[in-house]
Amino acid sequence: MDTKILGTTVDNIKEAADILRAGGIVAFPTETVYGIGAIAYDEAAVAKIYQAKGRPSDNPMIVHIGETSQVRDVVREVSGDAGKLMNRFWPGPLTLVMKKSYNVPDIVTGGLDTVAVRVPGNDIARKLLLYTSLPIAAPSANLSGKPSATSFSHVFHDLNGRVDAIIKADDSKLGIESTVVDMTGRTPTVLRPGMILPSQISDVLKSMVDVKCDTVDTESPLSPGLKYKHYSPKAKITIYKGPESLVKVKIDSDKKDLIQKGHRVGVMRFDESMLAFEVKNFFKRLREYDEMKVTHILAYTVNTNDELGFALMDRLLKASGYNIVEV
Numbered sequence: 284m285d286t287k288i289l290g291t292t293v294d295n296i297k298e299a300a301d302i303l304r305a306g307g308i309v310a311f312p313t314e315t316v317y318g319i320g321a322i323a324y325d326e327a328a329v330a331k332i333y334q335a336k337g338r339p340s341d342n343p344m345i346v347h348i349g350e351t352s353q354v355r356d357v358v359r360e361v362s363g364d365a366g367k368l369m370n371r372f373w374p375g376p377l378t379l380v381m382k383k384s385y386n387v388p389d390i391v392t393g394g395l396d397t398v399a400v401r402v403p404g405n406d407i408a409r410k411l412l413l414y415t416s417l418p419i420a421a422p423s424a425n426l427s428g429k430p431s432a433t434s435f436s437h438v439f440h441d442l443n444g445r446v447d448a449i450i451k452a453d454d455s456k457l458g459i460e461s462t463v464v465d466m467t468g469r470t471p472t473v474l475r476p477g478m479i480l481p482s483q484i485s486d487v488l489k490s491m492v493d494v495k496c497d498t499v500d501t502e503s504p505l506s507p508g509l510k511y512k513h514y515s516p517k518a519k520i521t522i523y524k525g526p527e528s529l530v531k532v533k534i535d536s537d538k539k540d541l542i543q544k545g546h547r548v549g550v551m552r553f554d555e556s557m558l559a560f561e562v563k564n565f566f567k568r569l570r571e572y573d574e575m576k577v578t579h580i581l582a583y584t585v586n587t588n589d590e591l592g593f594a595l596m597d598r599l600l601k602a603s604g605y606n607i608v609e610v
């Protein structure tokens with residue numbers, strides 16, 4: 284398939300909307316990561332996304348809407364708490380899981396009776412949604428298993444020839460995917476941490492919020508995306524856990540050994556005083572290691588008492604396939 288590269292003029296975005304309305308799939312920027320979208324009501328188009336990504340079809344997608352009022356088209360009801368979170372955080376990097384309406388085909392939700400919804404906080408994504416005036420189902424715009432795409436070049440690398448068009452825009456502002464919160468139970472539950480922090484959600488709701496993100500490999504994961512291999516660069520990632528000084532000694536010596544054996548080694552260490560920056564660059568760094576043909580990545584842990592550190596650690600753990608060495 285020929286992939287059309289589109290700019291960000293009004294005409295370009297209208298053309299992207301036309302492609303979507305005609306049943307095509309288009310990669311587009313959001314404030315979190317790039318997404319690959321199809322009209323959510325168009326089952327054949329949604330099926331093309333699974334194919335383009337090489338993604339298992341029971342892994343559900345996020346439905347993007349242009350205005351909060353459109354949420355009524357895709358969910359059965361909006362609880363008081365969900366309404367408060369929408370008012371406070373939409374448009375923005377917060378995805379809410381609610382009971383789906385009959386309009387949303389099973390292929391979007393992987394057969395679940397719930398749907399994940401958000402209003403993205405990026406001008407181009409919003410315009411695209413407004414021009415189509417329909418909800419767009421969109422997972423992140425990377426090949427399945429690969430790090431999420433935070434720049435046009437990542438999207439082009441993974442999806443050129445696999446999608447009808449790519450909107451070429453700036454790098455993603457935030458660099459990690461939206462916070463996913465399940466609103467269907469008694470207590471709102473964070474299924475995927477992100478820039479909207481559990482404490483911020485708690486503050487708005489004035490109640491407790493559960494966080495269930497570490498559950499991997501369970502029989503029936505809450506967030507089905509959790510059971511798949513994620514974010515993996517070509518290199519093997521090892522996370523070193525323990526007192527910082529010991530970790531440093533161990534990483535230095537392992538690095539030396541690996542280099543002696545002819546491997547290419549990258550060391551990932553995160554500056555805790557600039558976590559937003561570290562988060563923004565995380566997926567990009569993983570892809571840069573691929574370009575540099577790095578075979579082993581030795582990573583320091585991130586302090587998970589910091590909520591943003593927790594979100595970063597979540598991505599690092601998944602990228603490593605939970606490969607942790609205790610020092």
Ligand code: TXA
Nearest residue numbers: 315317318343344397398399422423460461506507508
């Ligand atoms: O920031 C983002 O959320 C980006 C941009 C493009 O919006 N999208 C994104 O989509 O990260 P994706 O498909 O890579 O991740 C969607 C996550 C997965 O972990 C999936 O399991 C979860 O949301 N999810 C989707 N529908 C769900 C549902 N009904 N119940 C529980 N989790 C759900």
Ligand code: MG
Nearest residue numbers: 422423431460
């Ligand atoms: Mg993804």
